[in-house]
Amino acid sequence: MSQTPIQRATQLREQLERAAEAYYNRDEQLIPDAEYDALLRELEALEAEHPQLKAEDSISGRIGGRASGRFAEVTHALPMLSLGNAFSEGEVADFVRRISERLDLAECDLAFSAEPKLDGLAISLRYEDGVFVQGATRGDGSTGEDVTANLRTIGDIPQQLTGSGWPALLEVRGEVYMSRADFEACNAQARASGGKVLANPRNAAAGTLRQLDARVVAQRRLSFFAYATGVVEGGQLPDTHAGTLAVLQRWGFPVSDLCQVVHxxxxxxxxxxxIGQARDRLAFDIDGVVYKLDDKAGQQAMGFVARAPRWAIAHKFPAQEQTTTVEDIEIQIGRTGAATPVARLAPVQVAGVVVTNATLHNADQIARLDVRIGDSVIVRRAGDVIPEVVSVRLELRPPATTPWLMPQACPVCGAELVREEGMAVWRCSGELSCPAQRKEAIAHFASRKAMDIDGLGEKFIEVLVDSGLVRSVADLYAIDRDTLLKLKLILDAADVEAYVAALQPHLLPLNSGQALAQLLALSAADDWRARALALPVQVAWADKKIATRWADNLVAAIDASRRTTLARLLFALGIEHVGEATAKTLAQWFGDLELIRQLPWPLFKQVPDIGGEVARSIGHFFDQSGNQAAIDALLAGGVSVTDAHPPSARLHAGLGLAPLLVACEIPGITQKRAEALAAVVADMAALVDAEPAQLLASGLPATVVAGLTQWLEQGDNAALLLRAAQAQARLAALLPEEDPSAAGPLDGQTVVLTGTLSRLGRETAKAWLEQFGAKVAGSVSKKTSFVIAGSEAGSKLAKAQELGVPVWDEEQLLAWLAQQGVVL
Structure with a gap:
């Protein structure tokens, strides 16, 4: 089914938010730059066409990523803006034309500073009286992270400006990056020591700069180029951008020698x-070039759009391509069971990186391309990150190749691979019994926006699952401190012998010899880590010889996650097509997990923005006994929903025989025809048992009645109708008696949360406020109805007080919720 604009916009925001959160806070790239840019452009176009879809905090208006909380926040005195992108010569021509028309100058007379677009991390450096005093990441453009201590370890950044004439206050903007040579040296050292191999220079630079230990930053050589200034006080800079760069260079800042003024x-x-021709020969990675109007007066005249200057643009390089050979095609199983074909390739360098595999997306894509094992294919690193197969060079195809077919069984668990009707994706039917899905499902369950079990990383999950200690998400709540400490020793050890040496000081004398012998016997096993963790080794930890606080914190995080909101839990379950927004919608409309898990799929369509595909996915998930058992185990393990409430009275509007018939998507049954049927039958059971003559009495065409009769005889369709009708009756009994059209007490009001709500928690508070009709915003303005301020409230509270916006504390919020009948 095609998506409505609001559904597509919501999906785009969720996908972009996930990608941005990983990129800016975890230094991971979930999707290629080119794909991110395309999705962002699609969202901007949608919001431009439908202005009512744009939320105040939409990512389309955001510059970078939000601060992670690991460092102190720094508010930029002058925002660090992003740049618009050009992907074609035509877009660059439009950029030049707009400036020419606005400034009334001939295009050939316009001078531009052209510079390489480095693939690193943008930072701002603050100098007072020539002395470096503070450095911060760009963050979201307004607020970044204080990484001063780490920046002091970078030799390219001057601690004291050279020369003379610098302003009393000077902010310098630039890019921290890792050169290709330093990146390779860093990874070579990591491989030799068994450490983490970094993905690419950009992630290496970002991850290094955001280390909590400045000594780690010093060990990994980072570099810096200056490319702009921010706030300048007590002095004056040249009136051209190129002149400013030259002055910065005299004051001790490195400036790329590739910068050039062109016309x-x-x-x-x-x-x-x-620059494109020289790209592969450069000492550092770039993903395009940047054009800036050189004249600062012209820059000021051009001004800015929401998040970017009109006088500058980034011209991105296209994805680079190479030819290589397909050595095999394998299947990878994802978190939701999606079976993705992956081409294993003869190693080839693409955009400076050795590529050994590439995604083929799905079986349909393989069929379209006719990719076969042994083929020579063109591989592209889309956005310079994720490789994909673009096409087959048929003229190089060897004889006797055969078309590739999707395997019938999951390569991980052996369960059948199935394809949903009308869907391109094949899925493993093993669901929670499939180890591949199990690991991904647990990682998703523990993620920040799900159950928020901070510290439970993928390496931990890998060994916990392989050892058999964690077979489902519920098993996480049985993990204890001993297990975690052993697990850390195991992961830190290069081999069994190293693990035994680390463990020996903590072993109890009783049976220690037998335990060591059992462990050493695993030395030849590839899966020794999982098997070692599974062994029941008795220990008494010598706390002075091992760090334990992290394990205590992780156990506490697991325990704290037991109390959660319904929206978080629904999102954490990993239901296909249920992102954060859909989970929140389900929680708001139905209010209770026990109700939701018993509803057949047509009833979910009564909720706005949930269509047939999403409703079927939700219903299918809860129809699986394994998933129901997993939920039962979670509840038995102490997981509880803190914001359960009765279903929304707005559901009254979707109740009745006719709406239910339409929701079931019976061929030929429109709303008008469903109402006609409802007029001649007493209930759903009567409809299922009705003779064709009775159905014809409704006035429906004979062809529609024949189709309905045939549909009822197929599969479990009749049983679905009866089950849905019974569930609808139970739902109706739970609905409040209030007028469903009545406005909520907070309808039309905008609320901002700030600080720590120690008793309620901000997620729970947000869920309740939205349930009562409020819009919860991220920033304070004159339009804010009131602010709820917990402990350690900061700039938002100050802004509210400055604007005269009413402020509630947590006690006032709790008292108000109690007045609405909320029992906490």
């Missing part, structure tokens, strides 16, 4: 071609 469109495109 007009021809100058820009010529520079783009020259």
């Amino acid at each position: 007009g469109l021809d100058g820009l495109l010529g520079y783009y071609q020259r």
Whole structure:
């Protein structure tokens, strides 16, 4: 089914939020830059066409990522803006034309500073009287993270400016990056020591700069180029951008020697071609070039759009391509069971990186391309990150190749691979019994926006699952301190002997010899880590010889996650097509897990923005006995929903025989025809048992009645109708008696949460406020109805007080909720 604009916009925001959170806070790249840019452009176009869809905090208006909380926040005195992107010569021509028209200058007379677009981390450096005093990441453009101590370890960044004439206050913007040579040296050392191999120079630079230990930053050589200034007080800079860069260079800042002043469109495109040809020979990674109007007066006249200057643009390089050979096609099983074909390739360098595999997306894509084992294929690193097979070079195809077919069984668990009707994706039917899905499902369950079990990383999950100690998400709540400490020793050890040496000081004398012998016997096993963790080794930890606080914190995080909101739990379950927004919608409308888990899929369609595909996915999930058993185990393990409430009275509007018939998507049954049927039968049971003559009495065409009769005889359709009708009756009995059209007490009001709500928690508070009709925003403005301030409230509270916006504390919120009948 095609998506409505609001559904597509919501899906785009969720996908972009996930990608941005991983990129800016975990230094991971979930999707290619090119794909991210395309999704962002699609969202911006949707929001431009439908302005009512744009939320105040939409990612389309955001510059970078939010601060992670690991470092102190720094508010930029002058925002660190992002740049618009150009992907074609036509878009660059439009950029030049707009400036020419606005400034009333001939295009050939326009001077631009053209510079390489480094693939690193943007930072701002603050100097007072020539002395470096603070450095911060860009963050979301307004607020970044204080990484001053780490920046002091970078030799390229001057601690004291050289020369003379610098302003009393100077902010310098630039890019921290890791050179290709330093990246390779860093990874070579990691491989030799058994450490973490970094994915690419960009992630290496970002991850290094955001280390909590400055000594780690010093060990990994980072570099820096200056490219702009921020706030300047007590002095004056040249009136051109190129002149400013030259002055910065005299004051001790490194500036790329690839920066060049060019004129007009021809100058820009010529520079783009020259840098593109030299790209692979550069000492560092770039993903395009940047054009900036050189004249600062012209910059000021051009001004800004929401998040970018009108006088600058980034011209991105296209994805690079190479030819290689397909050595095999294997299947990877994802968190939701999606079976993704992956081409194993003869190693080839693409955009400076050795590529050994590439995604083939799905079986349909393989069929379209006709990719076969042994083929020579063109591989592209889309956005310079994720490789994909673009096409087959048929002229190089060897004889006797055969078309590839999707395997019938899951390569991980052996369960049948099935394909949903009308869907491109094949899935493993093993669901929670499939180890591949189990690991991904547990990682998702523990993630920050799900159950938020901070510290439970993928390596921990890998060994916990392989050892058999964790077979489902409920088993997480049985993990104890001993297990975690053993697990850390195991992961830190290069081999069994190293683990035994680390464990020996903590072993109890009783049976220690037998335990050591059992462990050493695993030395030849590939899965020794999992098997070692599974062994019942008795220990008494010598706390002075081992760090334990992290384990205590993780156990506490697991325990704290037992009390959660319904929306978080629904999202954590990993139901296909249920992202954060859909989980929140389900929680708001139905209010109770026990109700939701018993509803057949057509009833979920009574909720706005949930269509047939999503409703079927939710219903299918809860129809599986294994999933129900997993939920039972979670509840038995102490997991509880803190914000359960009766279903929304707004569901009254979707109740009745006719709406239910339409929701079941019976061929030919429109709303009008469903109402006609409802007029001639007493209830759903009567409809199922009705003779064709009775159905014809409703006035429906004979062909529609024949189709309905045939549909009822197929599979479990009749049983679905009866089950749905019974569930609808139970739902109706739970609905409040209030007028469903009545507005909620907070309808039309905008609320902002700030600080720590120690008793309620901000997620729970947000869920209740939205349940009563409020819009919960991320920033304070004159339109804010009131602010709820917990302990340690900061700038939002100050802003509210400045604007005269009413402020509640947590006790006032709790008292108000009690007045609404909420029992906590």
